[in-house]
Amino acid sequence: MEFLMTYGWAIIIILLAIGALWLLGVFSPSVPTTCQIEAPFTCQDAVVSDNSVILRLGANQVQSATVNSVTVNGQACPILTNTQLTSNQITTVRCSGLTFEEDEKITVEIDSSYSKTGGGLTHNIEGTVSGQASKGSYVYNDDSTLITAYDFEGDAKSLKSNQYDGTISGANCNIDGQVGNGCFFDGVDNYIDIGNLGGPHTTLSIETWARLDTQGGTVDRIFIQSKDTSPETGFQFGYGWGDDYYFRVCNAGTCETRLIIYTDEENWHHYAATFNAGDVKLYIDGVEVDQSTFNQVVINPSVTNTLIGEDSDTSTTEPFHGMIDELAVYNRVLTPDEILAHAKGN
Numbered sequence: 001m002e003f004l005m006t007y008g009w010a011i012i013i014i015l016l017a018i019g020a021l022w023l024l025g026v027f028s029p030s031v032p033t034t035c036q037i038e039a040p041f042t043c044q045d046a047v048v049s050d051n052s053v054i055l056r057l058g059a060n061q062v063q064s065a066t067v068n069s070v071t072v073n074g075q076a077c078p079i080l081t082n083t084q085l086t087s088n089q090i091t092t093v094r095c096s097g098l099t100f101e102e103d104e105k106i107t108v109e110i111d112s113s114y115s116k117t118g119g120g121l122t123h124n125i126e127g128t129v130s131g132q133a134s135k136g137s138y139v140y141n142d143d144s145t146l147i148t149a150y151d152f153e154g155d156a157k158s159l160k161s162n163q164y165d166g167t168i169s170g171a172n173c174n175i176d177g178q179v180g181n182g183c184f185f186d187g188v189d190n191y192i193d194i195g196n197l198g199g200p201h202t203t204l205s206i207e208t209w210a211r212l213d214t215q216g217g218t219v220d221r222i223f224i225q226s227k228d229t230s231p232e233t234g235f236q237f238g239y240g241w242g243d244d245y246y247f248r249v250c251n252a253g254t255c256e257t258r259l260i261i262y263t264d265e266e267n268w269h270h271y272a273a274t275f276n277a278g279d280v281k282l283y284i285d286g287v288e289v290d291q292s293t294f295n296q297v298v299i300n301p302s303v304t305n306t307l308i309g310e311d312s313d314t315s316t317t318e319p320f321h322g323m324i325d326e327l328a329v330y331n332r333v334l335t336p337d338e339i340l341a342h343a344k345g346n
Contacts, residue, residue: 042057106133222310
């Protein structure tokens with residue numbers, strides 16, 4: 001008892017100090033991400049998260065260079081995209097669909113190969129990445145209902161299927177976005193063509209981060225559209241008629257639109273829309289802001305390709321002006337909790 005009375009306050013102070021250091025992460029420090037690979041390959045950067053590993057790789061003075069496989073903590077990468085490297089250029093190679101815990105220690109093994117300029121034998125090269133998993137974006141999730149998704153890290157490669165790899169027309173996807181890089185659209189004639197999304201769809205969800213700049217065209221500021229013009233068939237998602245945030249479905253010229261007056265230019269927001277056999281809901285930053293029931297219970301496929309940032313590749317009347325990042329399209333209805341988690345996660 002005498003000991004406690006004499007040294008009690010000192011013990012309490014020490015325990016408080018230990019607790020403060022624990023909260024500051026002194027006893028569980030973050031692990032810096034390192035990336036190493038043998039020449040002629042170079043690793044400009046690497047990001048490891050709970051659902052993805054993103055590699056910025058180059059290959060100097062080669063005829064061809066390929067990332068053959070990526071292994072993460074002993075597991076083969078579920079979805080490996082953009083594996084062909086161009087000589088003397090930086091390429092973003094993506095491994096997505098991982099299911100690790102946030103803050104988990106990550107070790108990545110890279111198996112690659114190249115042939116020298118002028119041809120010749122194929123040489124195998126190995127590389128490694130180590131780090132601690134951060135919280136990854138929803139576009140990298142292992143979700144079988146994802147039709148397509150884009151991180152816009154310098155390109156418009158689909159994270160699900162190269163069938164929907166985007167062709168960029170004018171848009172700049174090398175500008176700081178909401179998560180890493182995003183795509184800037186000038187409000188004049190920029191767009192991205194991602195091919196035909198097909199259909200029909202009785203359920204559909206779309207989500208994206210976007211930052212609105214000034215009004216682009218005379219009518220709309222399109223996030224994404226998959227709609228024929230005559231007769232109108234398909235869907236549109238974006239802003240229209242001034243400051244109206246909307247989702248629109250058209251079948252054989254009959255259109256229904258759900259919209260809400262909202263605008264916040266120059267700031268990033270997460271936008272989402274869901275369609276469930278005619279039931280439409282709109283979300284901003286994970287919060288439902290409007291809902292409606294359409295007479296049309298199915299979204300029929302358009303004949304024309306799906307565009308990001310514009311209504312038509314032959315018209316410049318409805319361009320988007322601003323930034324778009326982390327766009328995903330699903331063939332199911334996202335739950336309110338999922339949408340909120342995706343909005344809060346980034």
